[in-house]
Amino acid sequence: MKFAPFTGIDNHKKSITFGCVLLDHEDDDSFIWAFQQFLKAMGGKEPNFIINDQDAGIINAVPAVFKKARHRFCMWHIMKKVTDKVGSTICKETDFLSRLNNVVWSEDLEPEEFEENWAKVISEFSLEENKWLTDNFAERDQHNLKLLEAQSHNSMPETLFGSNWEAHAVKVYTHEVFFDFQEEVKFSVNACSVSGYTPPDPGDTSEEEEAEEEVENEE
Missing domain, CATH: 1.20.1160 (Paired amphipathic helix 2 (pah2 repeat))
Structure with a gap:
């Protein structure tokens, strides 16, 4: 079995072992499981960076589990x-x-x-x-592209408006395109305002009321 330690740097810039895991295989599923257990042991707090060699399984597993950690090759x-x-x-x-x-x-x-x-x-x-x-x-x-593609497939950005069109957009767009789309929507919403308001004349009959009267007359 493969011995995989999670090693970091403490406040004194000394190496510290946060945890370790034994793996049967070095594939995507094994690393995803290992990262999930590590994240659980850390109380859900992600590392700022993950640095390792160029293992393909880890390249795919990091964005599948971590949403904020930045992945770099050693x-x-x-x-x-x-x-x-x-x-x-x-x-x-x-x-x-x-x-x-x-x-x-x-x-x-x-x-x-x-x-x-x-x-x-x-x-x-x-x-x-x-x-x-x-x-x-x-x-x-190419490494950056793989991360972005994996993030788009394995995570879902936060929606802000609770609308059906936003729920659809988050499914069809990549993260970066969706965030651009979201910014445009926020700008449009903030840019809309009421420039003026003229209350209706009590003596005027609205179009809706006129339509209702026509229906009643036809009946």
């Missing part, structure tokens, strides 16, 4: 595979590793700068055809 797990995936020669005989580390671990690079610097390193060492590097770079966007 960079240490990824970077320790570089030598094996790229080759020991280029890693030992060039400054490729240090150049790549400067890009990956920098906290100052904006997304566009990261992409530019990544492309420079990959091009300089002729690694454009390395599938592992290409896949990991592309995973930045």
Whole structure:
């Protein structure tokens, strides 16, 4: 059986084990069950972040259970595979590793700068055809897409107006589109107001009353 600890950081920035679980399988259903038990043990309080390796089962299970926690891949797990995936020669005989580390671990690079610097390193060492590097770079966007798709299928946004059309919209739209739709509705509701009111003249007969009189006359 697989031993899976839930490890975090305490107020002293020291590792702390919140709990652990034994799993028969490392598939979606097993991880969903494990996360549900963890959430129950934590009194329903979700973690802010979940960081792990690139296990497909966990990728699918996180948004199925947690609605607020942000899922991220562990960079240490990824970077320790570089030598094996790229080759020991280029890693030992060039400054490729240090150049790549400067890009990956920098906290100052904006997304566009990261992409530019990544492309420079990959091009300089002729690694454009390395599938592992290409896949990991592309995973930045694809992982987010998988999370959003899973959230749309496994959770339901809160409705605000209690109307049939809102209940229909929440079923057919993705979360992001629904939230945009909801904002437009809220804006429309707030923008509507009564600009003026003229009370009817007591001597005038309303259209509804006239229609009723016509019906009575026909009878």
